[in-house]
Amino acid sequence: MTFVKICGVNGAAAMDAAVAAGADAVGFVFFPPSPRAVTPAQAAALSARAPQGAPLRVGLFVDPTEAAIAAVLAALPLDLIQLHGAETPARCAAIRARFGVRVMKALGVARAEDLDALADYAPVVDRFLLDAKPSPAATLPGGNAESFDWTLPAGRAIPRPWLLAGGLTPENVARAIRESGAPGVDVSSGVERSRGVKDPALIARFVAAAKAQASPRGDGSGCRDGLDHRPGRAPSR
Numbered sequence: 001m002t003f004v005k006i007c008g009v010n011g012a013a014a015m016d017a018a019v020a021a022g023a024d025a026v027g028f029v030f031f032p033p034s035p036r037a038v039t040p041a042q043a044a045a046l047s048a049r050a051p052q053g054a055p056l057r058v059g060l061f062v063d064p065t066e067a068a069i070a071a072v073l074a075a076l077p078l079d080l081i082q083l084h085g086a087e088t089p090a091r092c093a094a095i096r097a098r099f100g101v102r103v104m105k106a107l108g109v110a111r112a113e114d115l116d117a118l119a120d121y122a123p124v125v126d127r128f129l130l131d132a133k134p135s136p137a138a139t140l141p142g143g144n145a146e147s148f149d150w151t152l153p154a155g156r157a158i159p160r161p162w163l164l165a166g167g168l169t170p171e172n173v174a175r176a177i178r179e180s181g182a183p184g185v186d187v188s189s190g191v192e193r194s195r196g197v198k199d200p201a202l203i204a205r206f207v208a209a210a211k212a213q214a215s216p217r218g219d220g221s222g223c224r225d226g227l228d229h230r231p232g233r234a235p236s237r
């Protein structure tokens with residue numbers, strides 16, 4: 001079944017809706033310019049509303065300092081660190097090694113050549129998130145409701161489990177999965193009633209629509225892992 005992440009969870013109603021809908025992961029945005037940003041304490045309180053272990057808790061960072069990541073991990077455990085800035089492969093490797101938490105690298109895609117970078121990151125990250133490359137008008141490095149040509153990843157071997165993101169909605173997510181072959185999807189704007197404000201009904205509709213559409217290239221189980229996420233358990237490679 002398609003793996004579904006709801007990103008930018010910043011309120012109790014959104015958290016509860018994601019859990020009730022059966023989302024596989026929720027994302028907390030630790031990037032202050034975002035309208036979805038939360039503090040470590042707010043994320044900890046939201047995380048405490050759901051059972052341990054499921055959904056996976058993902059922390060979204062943009063070119064973070066180690067101190068910023070450490071402050072979050074002191075407040076709540078994360079299953080995955082999403083790096084959504086210009087982090088190099090070496091930086092991803094350093095963060096993964098320093099904190100012992102799995103890393104998902106977001107790559108901006110506009111053209112087929114943008115996927116060439118996957119090979120450089122594959123040895124040092126656990127997952128990829130393929131998002132639209134922000135347009136010149138965009139004010140954030142992601143979360144802009146912008147999509148890219150979903151057929152671009154379809155013809156490529158993606159060397160890690162991956163999620164498709166960018167401009168997904170309850171209405172288009174099934175087509176996006178079919179055209180891209182994505183084993184998982186991630187959404188923020190498409191489940192909001194206004195910028196930064198999540199809508200529980202849209203979350204429910206999005207998860208149902210994504211789960212109803214099987215991926216032509218896999219069932220999403222590769223995006224899950226049965227490994228030990230307890231703090232201090234470094235991911236092995």
Ligand SMILES: O=C(O)c1ccccc1N[C@@H]1O[C@H](COP(=O)(O)O)[C@@H](O)[C@H]1O
Pocket residue numbers: 007008027029031034035036060062084131140141142143144145146165166167168186187188189190
């Ligand atoms: O959501 C944000 O505010 C955000 C800020 C900075 C970097 C990434 C961000 N969100 C990520 O972008 C994708 C696509 O978002 P959208 O669905 O097009 O709005 C989202 O899945 C988040 O992972």
